[in-house]
Amino acid sequence: MRIRNVHERVVDAGAEDIAPLLATMGQPDDVLYPPLWEPMRLDGPLAVGASGTHGTISAYEPGRLVEFTFPDGLGITGTHTFTVTTLGPGRSAVRHEVDADAGPAAWLAWKTLIEPSHDAVLEQVLDRLQAAVDAPPARPTALSAYARLLRWFERPRARAVEQPQAGLIVGALPRVDDSDVFVIERRRETPADPDLWAQAIFTDLPPWGGALMGIRERLVGLVGIDRGSPDTFAVIERGEDEVLLGADAGHLDFRTAVRCEPTRIVLSGAVQLHDRRGRAYYALIRHLHPLIVRAMFNRAAYRLARKGVPAPAVHVAA
Template sequence: MVLNVHERSLPASAAEVGRLIDRMGSPGDPLWPSPAWLPVRFDRPLAVGADGGHGSIRYHVTGYEPGRRVELTFHPRSGLLGTHVLEVEEHGPNACVLRHRLAGKPIGPMRLLWPTLVRVCHDIVIEHLLDNAERAVTGTVARPVRYPWRARLAVVVESVRVREVPVPAETLLSGSLPQPDLADAFALRVPPGTTTDPQEWADAVFRDPPRVVVALLHLRNWLVTPLGIERGDESAFDTIAATEREVLLGTDAGHLNFRAGVLVEPDADGATITVSTLAATRSRAGRAYLAVVRMVHPLVVKAMLRRAGRTAVAPWLRSVGRTSVRR
């Protein structure tokens, strides 16, 4: 069993701090250390029965006393059996203690991950949360310190995590090729302050790919020439149309037509960058070509988007944890 407790004495009334707790999971949550960590989100306003979590850690609300206490029970797939509780305890008219208590049993891979990585990240997340509470009621944090390297590494990995998503509907891309033979999309979350210009993202993804992708493109050109398929160049990624939030790129060739969309969707926690691809074959050679490309295409797009994300968030990553967490 794991019993992990963090608490902070605050020079504020329990009612004032309780109002901060009541905003858990809402846009602009004043306590959760976002954007360093993926935000807490629930499927409904905070109440018993609300289901959600942050990232891969999933839980549901099993107890809620407004202004006082929130109890969250882990889903077993999170790797923990148990609960974590955030509560405020009154210590006078202008003093209280904000406490987080986790009690649970690691299961499956979490039995190894908890002592090697997850515990460190959990401790940093909660101390950062307590820092945010202290800052909210006093305007400052008495003893801010740096993140340890394992927590910084986890933030870096999470900040460039790419996931497969449905191809967005009602976009410039969606009607550009009526009957595509290939259709996929991949998304990346970025923190506030990162550019939301879709043309900048399109250039970062398609004009500055990883070296291994450049090598694959050169290999592709060498292999397809004897088959009568045109050699590719940068014109394949020329902008065809654009809006404030989307750029459409692509080209038509003898073997297939290609379109790519870069969609930027800002929100209170940063933005989602989605790169979508459509391809429609025009010949037997095109169908054979696409059958081969389909096997490596997801890896290539994810690598390109991950590199663009890493470059875009690099200034923010250098500042993570330097002055925000109390040990």
């Protein structure tokens, strides 16, 4: 079954201005691929033979042509290609075309899952290309509700990892009774400032998390456990790429560290329990704690990525 899909935009820029933007495709500094979607990745610079999430480059002419062959295993055979055609001084047509064949199951997957997100991504890529040459579209692409739903499934998600704690959290407490480490992918255009991440994680709870914290505040005082205070997540120490927060209370002390790495954000936690109240309290919340941490971490990553849209990291004068 045949698949044909075309997106084209006339851009007020010459091929020489568009070339360096196309050259960032699939790279860590990709300025065209919209950051709220699962990133496009290549295993090296743009060149014939480079391979990644969107296939293998089978033809490449800098600033003129980038042709990908679909990866194996999709049930789709063919190519998807960017071309740049000069229309006149400082004016070009940028076109992306899918030309492929698919079996019935792959064709159905293309129509229901791949094509709606593909169309949304390509239109946003062209928006960002225009913005990067200082000629942004009059109306940026508005995603359909279905495309937004598909994008939601592609958002970065926090996960617990089994690895030794490192950085400022090591030695932050005299004794550690429990600890955990969570990581989340750092998408392009999200900050490398751990203070911004800490603020986003701990001051903007999901609604259901905020409700649970409100219930917690009402109940703990009844059993003599300290209620939260404005300095619950006070900054204790800062490093070049990390910030340590925490507080001491009668029933337990806790520390949490946010560390920014090139491709991920690491959130580490440690707790020291003091007495029977602390142990009983922690026994009640320890299984709920990972759910809340993941939800806070996911929300922070999504919101920080949104703040980076739509401005590309590189601007090229037309």
